Each structure stands twice: as C-alpha cells, then as structure tokens.
Amino acid sequence: MSDADGFPGDNEPEPVMLPGTAAETSPERPWPVRHLSPKIGEYVSRMSPVWVEGQVLGVKRWRDLVFLTLRDTDENMSLGATLPAKAVEELGTPLEDGARIVVHAKPQWWTKSGSLQMRGREVRAVGLGDLLARLEMLKTALAEEGLFSPDRKVPLPFVPHVVGLVCATQGDAEHDVVENAQRRWPAVSFEIRRVTVQGPRAVPEVVAAMRELDARDEVDVIVVARGGGAFEDLLPFSDEEMVRAASRIVTPLVSAIGHEKDSPLLDLVADYRASTPTDAGKRIVPDAAQERQGVHRALATMRGSLLARVEREERGLSTFRTRPVMAHPARMLDPHRARLDTLHHACGRALVDILSTADARARELSASLRALSPQSTLDRGYAVVRDAEGQVVRDASVLDPGDQVLVRVAQGAFIAEVEALEGEDPDLY
Structure with missing residues (x-):
C-alpha cells in the first residue's frame, strides 16, 4: 500500500x-x-x-x-x-x-x-403572468392585514416647509418634483436622498432613505419618486419589505412611481398616489398664484359684505330718524310727565293724611299722658316726698325726726327737715 x-x-x-x-x-x-x-x-x-x-x-x-x-x-x-x-x-x-x-x-x-x-x-x-399572479397574492395578503385601509392614511400638510425626496441618483424624477413644486410654491425646500431605484440594492436603499427622512422632525412630507421603466424594473416598489416599511412611516408619504399606468404596491400603502413625479410636485404644495387670487376674492367678498351691511344699517337708521318720535323726542315724555304729576299729587295727599292722623293720635296720647301724669296731682296741691336715698316716702314711720326729705310740688322742689312725726305732737296740725 x-x-x-x-x-x-x-x-x-x-x-x-x-x-x-x-x-x-x-x-x-x-x-x-x-x-x-x-x-x-x-x-x-x-x-x-x-x-x-x-x-x-x-x-x-x-x-x-x-x-x-x-x-x-x-x-x-x-x-x-x-x-x-x-x-x-x-x-x-x-x-x-x-x-x-x-x-x-x-x-x-x-x-x-x-x-x-x-x-x-x-x-x-x-412570464409576466406569473409575476402578476405573485404580486396579486401578495397584494391580497397585505390588504387582509389592513395595510391598504383608507383609515390608515393621513392627509398631506397644506403648506409643507420641508419635503423629503427619495429618488434616483440620475434621472428626471428629481427635476420634475423639485421644479414643479418650487414653481408653484417658491418657499418650499427639499431634503433629497439619492438612491438606487432598481436592482437588488433598490429595496434596502429606498427603505433606509425613507426611515432617515421620517426620523427628521423638520420634514413635513416624504415623496418616493421614480421616472418610469419596464415592469420588471419597478418590481422593488412592490417588494413586501418596502411596503411594510412604508406602512410604518409616520410622516405623510407620497408615491410617485413610473407613469400613470404603473401601479406598484407602494402606491396602495402610501397616503397619496401621484400618477407621475410631475403630479407629485404639483400635489405636495398649493399654487401660490391661485391662493393669492383666492385671498383677493375672499377680501373682495368680505369687503362687499361689510359695505352692504353698513348701507343696510344706514338705511334703517334713516328710516328710524324720520319717525315722529325722533323728530320731537320730548313728546315721548308727555305721558310719563302726566303720570308723574298724578303720582306727585297723590303722594302729597297721602303725606297730609298720614301727618293728620299722626297729629290726632299724638294729641290723644298727650291728653291721656297728662291725665295719668303725677303732675296733675301736684297741680291740685299735692307733693311728692323722697328720703335721702331718693325713695318715695309712703309711710311716715320710716322717717325719724331730723331726717331731711326732698319735697316736689307743682312748681319746683325743696328740702325739709322732719321735726316730729304725726301722732307725737297733735297740736302741730
């Protein structure tokens, strides 16, 4: 081996x-x-x-x-x-x-x-049919999740100060959006993110650009624009990842992909679908000339309404001034003056009656008072005797010889000294 x-x-x-x-x-x-x-x-x-x-x-x-x-x-x-x-x-x-x-x-x-x-x-x-069938299946699935529901869409701002634009590094989409928007509203400004809009890099770059613009507080609306292309070239804008990312964007989103006949799924999830980038530029901002004309028309309408109201009030005032009561205003007081005279005389008579009744009553009470007053008794020769403590003497036994007493008679008073008590010297009287 x-x-x-x-x-x-x-x-x-x-x-x-x-x-x-x-x-x-x-x-x-x-x-x-x-x-x-x-x-x-x-x-x-x-x-x-x-x-x-x-x-x-x-x-x-x-x-x-x-x-x-x-x-x-x-x-x-x-x-x-x-x-x-x-x-x-x-x-x-x-x-x-x-x-x-x-x-x-x-x-x-x-x-x-x-x-x-x-x-x-x-x-x-x-084939195209196979791609369309797959897109239709994805469209149905996303629709069932509610991603295309009108309730999710938010209105675009009337006058955005800053527009976020996601577009190709080269192409007419950027020019169409910016040129048409600034022509209508010159004060609008743009935050532009140039990305790849077809091929394998399109989805991650477009998604990253949308998220970056959404995170900027000064951006009022985001536009994703692409200037047309073949059906296959627009497939990234129907990608599930991009559609889901767009559904999570908080800033109002405008989709302007291709031409009017093109309809990628991004159009369905966006808050507004523009038929072309040019249409997007016209839609995101108002027309300053038209708004100026509208302001002038509103001012003219308000001015006309105000003048008509003033004229109507002037006519009413003139009509009111021609009335007899306005020609001789003092005549309005005649009925009230007669009424006031009647009430004045009535008050005088009532006051006389009240005073007469009070005078008679006072005389009656005065006579009664005089009849009941000790003064009348004093006038008949009687006197009121008081001891040193000011008590009226009703019993002579309470006095002792030598005590001084105050004697009040009808006209004045005098002090007397007790020399003897009745019964002790009967020859005194």
Missing part, C-alpha cells in the same frame, strides 16, 4: 487519525481544508435537484454550455449556474441580462476552488 492509501512507510511515523465527524473536531484536532472540501461535496451531492428562480446576469456561452449568474432581485445574493445550450435555445427567446428564469438544477460543489454552482438541466422563462 502507498502513502496515499493511508498507511505509513516502513521508516515513517504513523499519521495522526483525523476526527470522524465535524462534531468531533477541536482546536487541537481540526480538519484540513483538503479533508473538509470533499466532505462538503459529499453533503451537497445528496441534495435533490431544485427549481430556483432568479434574474439573469453575465450570460456567456462556451461550447455546449451557457454560464450565467442567478441574482435575487430583493436581496444582494447570487449563485453561479450552468445550463445546456440546447435547453437555452428551446426557450425561443434570447437569454439576456435582466431576464427572469426558473431553473431546474442540482447544486454542485467544486472541491478544488471551494465554490458552489448550480448545474441546470431545464430552464423556463418567468
């Missing part, structure tokens, strides 16, 4: 045994590349043939084989593939870059170069 058969020579050391499986490898016992690459080939060879779809790129023919690259239009991924020239010729149309095909191929691992390639057996062109 030779060394290639895994047996050592007579004078050579026994080789180290390699791990049997990948799980048994370690930093101390790794597989060499020459051992790993065939292992990968064995694993890949067990894979069944698969139908795979992609966009054609870099078509080259060599003898009976056609070499090409299958590219995913949504992700930046690609695989090399080979096809029998006969199978390609049976398509009936030339296989050119950008075409979409479906290939029935089996993965093949090239051990020496360590590369994977799809070895095709059959090839079919992806």
Whole structure:
C-alpha cells in the first residue's frame, strides 16, 4: 500500500487519525481544508435537484454550455449556474441580462476552488403572468392585514416647509418634483436622498432613505419618486419589505412611481398616489398664484359684505330718524310727565293724611299722658316726698325726726327737715 492509501512507510511515523465527524473536531484536532472540501461535496451531492428562480446576469456561452449568474432581485445574493445550450435555445427567446428564469438544477460543489454552482438541466422563462399572479397574492395578503385601509392614511400638510425626496441618483424624477413644486410654491425646500431605484440594492436603499427622512422632525412630507421603466424594473416598489416599511412611516408619504399606468404596491400603502413625479410636485404644495387670487376674492367678498351691511344699517337708521318720535323726542315724555304729576299729587295727599292722623293720635296720647301724669296731682296741691336715698316716702314711720326729705310740688322742689312725726305732737296740725 502507498502513502496515499493511508498507511505509513516502513521508516515513517504513523499519521495522526483525523476526527470522524465535524462534531468531533477541536482546536487541537481540526480538519484540513483538503479533508473538509470533499466532505462538503459529499453533503451537497445528496441534495435533490431544485427549481430556483432568479434574474439573469453575465450570460456567456462556451461550447455546449451557457454560464450565467442567478441574482435575487430583493436581496444582494447570487449563485453561479450552468445550463445546456440546447435547453437555452428551446426557450425561443434570447437569454439576456435582466431576464427572469426558473431553473431546474442540482447544486454542485467544486472541491478544488471551494465554490458552489448550480448545474441546470431545464430552464423556463418567468412570464409576466406569473409575476402578476405573485404580486396579486401578495397584494391580497397585505390588504387582509389592513395595510391598504383608507383609515390608515393621513392627509398631506397644506403648506409643507420641508419635503423629503427619495429618488434616483440620475434621472428626471428629481427635476420634475423639485421644479414643479418650487414653481408653484417658491418657499418650499427639499431634503433629497439619492438612491438606487432598481436592482437588488433598490429595496434596502429606498427603505433606509425613507426611515432617515421620517426620523427628521423638520420634514413635513416624504415623496418616493421614480421616472418610469419596464415592469420588471419597478418590481422593488412592490417588494413586501418596502411596503411594510412604508406602512410604518409616520410622516405623510407620497408615491410617485413610473407613469400613470404603473401601479406598484407602494402606491396602495402610501397616503397619496401621484400618477407621475410631475403630479407629485404639483400635489405636495398649493399654487401660490391661485391662493393669492383666492385671498383677493375672499377680501373682495368680505369687503362687499361689510359695505352692504353698513348701507343696510344706514338705511334703517334713516328710516328710524324720520319717525315722529325722533323728530320731537320730548313728546315721548308727555305721558310719563302726566303720570308723574298724578303720582306727585297723590303722594302729597297721602303725606297730609298720614301727618293728620299722626297729629290726632299724638294729641290723644298727650291728653291721656297728662291725665295719668303725677303732675296733675301736684297741680291740685299735692307733693311728692323722697328720703335721702331718693325713695318715695309712703309711710311716715320710716322717717325719724331730723331726717331731711326732698319735697316736689307743682312748681319746683325743696328740702325739709322732719321735726316730729304725726301722732307725737297733735297740736302741730
């Protein structure tokens, strides 16, 4: 046996045994590349043939084989593939870059170069009908989720100060939007993000640009514009990732993709669908000339209404001034003056009656008071005697000889001294 058969020579050391499986490898016992690459080939060879779809790129023919690259239009991924020239010729149309095909191929691992390639057996062109059917399925699924519901749409601002524009690095879309918008409203400004608008880089770049503009508080509305193209070129704007990203944009979104007949799914999720980039430029801002005319018309209408109201009030005032009551205003007071005189006389009579009644009553009370007053008794010669404490003396026994008393008579009063009490000196009287 030779060394290639895994047996050592007579004078050579026994080789180290390699791990049997990948799980048994370690930093101390790794597989060499020459051992790993065939292992990968064995694993890949067990894979069944698969139908795979992609966009054609870099078509080259060599003898009976056609070499090409299958590219995913949504992700930046690609695989090399080979096809029998006969199978390609049976398509009936030339296989050119950008075409979409479906290939029935089996993965093949090239051990020496360590590369994977799809070895095709059959090839079919992806027709427009197939693409439309897939888009319709995606459209139905997204609609069921409510992404196209009118309730989700928000109105565009009447006068945006800053417009975010996502457009191609080259093309007329940017010019059409900016030129038409600034022609209508010169004060509007733009935040422009130039991106790739077709191919595998379109989706991630457009999504990143929309998110960046949405995060800027000064941006009032976002416009995504592209100036037309083939149906396949507009497919990124129907990509599920882009549509979902657009549905999460908070800033009002305007879709201006292609021409009026084009209708990618981005149009359905946007808050406003412009038929062209030119239409978008006209829609996002008002027409300053028309608004100025509207202001002038409104001012004229208000001025006319105000003048008509003033004239109407002047006519009413003139009519009111011609009335007799306005010609001789004092006549309005005549009825009130007569009424006031009547009330004045009535008040006088009432006051006289009140005073007469009060006077009679006062006289009556005065007579009664005089009749009941001690003064009348005093006038008949009687006197009121009070002791030193001011008490009226009703019993002579409370006094002692020598006590002083106050005697009030009809006219004045005097102080007297008790010399004797009645009964002690009967000759006194």
